[in-house]
Amino acid sequence: MEQSARPKVFDIELLGDSHELVYYPGSTIEGNVVIELTTPLRPIQGIKVVLGGIVFTNWEQRKETHGTVYKITFSEEETALDDITVEVSIRRDHTAVDAAPQQLVGLPTGKHTFPFTIQLSPDLTLPSSFESPFGYIRYTLTAGICTPELRQFYYTSAVKPVPICSNIDVNLPTYTLPITKSKEETAMRCLCCASGPITMTVTTDRSGYCSGESIAITVITENFSNRQLGSLQADLKQIVRYHGEPTTLHGRYVRNAYTRSKDVITSVSTVIQSIKGAPDWSNKLMCIPVIVPTISNSQIVQVAYTLDVFLEIHNASNLHTEIPIVIGTIPYKGPTAANAVDLGYTSDTSPVYNDDENYGDLHYAPIYSYVKNYQFAPAEADSEASYVNHAITSDRISLI
Incomplete structure (x- = not known):
């Protein structure tokens, strides 16, 4: 099936002032997937939003053995948060609906906004977001347009960093x-x-x-x-x-x-x-x-x-x-x-x-x-x- 032209804008907006957006286990993440089209988009299954988190380290060290200097790279990765996925299907009036419709729907030219909500369980034990040259802890939202063929992503360039912190109560x-x-x-x-x-x-x-x-x-x-x-x-x-x-x-x-x-x-x-x-x-x-x-x-x-x-x-x-x-x-x-x-x-x-x-x-x-x-x-x-x-x-x- 021939693909449509890529959207002019494909972005994720988080609701709330930019300086307020700190999330914790138990928080609700609310936002919008924004799509702006200059040409109509062929019929699609819906929109998928995924929240995930990884911890990654990487650094180099030099070690000398018998007069020879070796450069050793250390690296490791672990999952900070298993993927949480929400799917937003689209009605014929081009608004979002939780339940999947019976038919595929195309999108006309113009700007379209689709809201989503992700609930973080209060029982999660998440390490706080962290960034350095030697490693990081990152949480990201990724949005993609889903095609009917195996419900795979058709277009997946919308990525939004999400700051998440641990619940550490100093009143204990x-x-x-x-x-x-x-x-x-x-x-x-x-x-x-x-x-x-x-x-x-x-x-x-x-x-x-x-x-x-x-x-x-x-x-x-x-x-x-x-x-x-x-x-x-x-x-x-x-x-x-x-x-x-x-x-x-x-x-x-x-x-x-x-x-x-x-x-x-x-x-x-x-x-x-x-x-x-x-x-x-x-x-x-x-x-x-x-x-x-x-x-x-x-x-x-x-x-x-x-x-x-x-x-x-x-x-x-x-x-x-x-x-x-x-x-x-x-x-x-x-x-x-x-x-x-x-x-x-x-x-x-x-x-x-x-x-x-x-x-x-x-x-x-x-x-x-x-x-x-x-x-x-x-x-x-x-x-x-x-x-x-x-x-x-x-x-x-x-x-x-």
């Missing part, structure tokens, strides 16, 4: 409890004479946060040595781990994982003016910018965060401790369940990473939610008002 008890870590260092006066210890105790108000919220950091230092203390610094760091298919080199397995060096997302620091027994930092706030949520439910791409705290000691090794931090997507509601979160959105843009090398294909640049107007109040204040006035906002990453 696992994430609302404070975390405390201590570190001790004994400074040396000379080769074999030790002075008193220097201790640093770090406490965070909880372990789970959303972008836009603030980590409240309390640090107590005790100096029983003759060393002078310098600055105190806290860094929020991101660790991304990629996995690739095993590759052999001369019959031996080589490393099949690549961990990106820790990137500092944000920092706070101060010069120590220590009074023994008193906090050097008492609920020092570190605001979390727009960043990728924690990803732990993929086998080949994982994203984790740590709060690294450093205490500078003059003429001695610095003290350092790490606290694991989870970045979630359902914001903190405060000490009582009555503190509702007002949902709102903005189109402001902020970079997620520090340098251009961290970006993959910006056509798939994800949108992430963040909390707007977050206000912190110490637990002992038990102030409900401090947690009411924050709103969810979404932000698309952009190059610096």
Whole structure:
């Protein structure tokens, strides 16, 4: 059967403002397939819309063996979301209908819009959308015109990225409890004479946060040595781990994982003016910018965060401790369940990473939610008002 001329426009439109379109398990994706024809389209069976997701990694490493340098490519792929397919059939009046008609229908010249709806199950455990030069997690909608012969796609160039994030609720008890870590260092006066210890105790108000919220950091230092203390610094760091298919080199397995060096997302620091027994930092706030949520439910791409705290000691090794931090997507509601979160959105843009090398294909640049107007109040204040006035906002990453 002879094919008709290709449509002038064949596109997918998602309903809603562009900066609002962040989806989660349980969300409903609504949109339109838009077709514009300059010549009539021969009779077709209908239109098929498919939502799918993949995780993909790919990177190169060089290894030298007996003076010869080899370039090894690691790559792997897994399914993030099994295809969800909806079929839109067409009436003779060229409008959409859920049930398949008894006859084939052609489309005349002009613009045609066909709505569709896809429901994401709340039971899905989906890794959040992610993009980098070494791997990505992508969800896409693909639309195609379906012919009667085996109901195959006749024209399939309509592809739309869909940002999807995990449901990570930072109100769960696992994430609302404070975390405390201590570190001790004994400074040396000379080769074999030790002075008193220097201790640093770090406490965070909880372990789970959303972008836009603030980590409240309390640090107590005790100096029983003759060393002078310098600055105190806290860094929020991101660790991304990629996995690739095993590759052999001369019959031996080589490393099949690549961990990106820790990137500092944000920092706070101060010069120590220590009074023994008193906090050097008492609920020092570190605001979390727009960043990728924690990803732990993929086998080949994982994203984790740590709060690294450093205490500078003059003429001695610095003290350092790490606290694991989870970045979630359902914001903190405060000490009582009555503190509702007002949902709102903005189109402001902020970079997620520090340098251009961290970006993959910006056509798939994800949108992430963040909390707007977050206000912190110490637990002992038990102030409900401090947690009411924050709103969810979404932000698309952009190059610096």
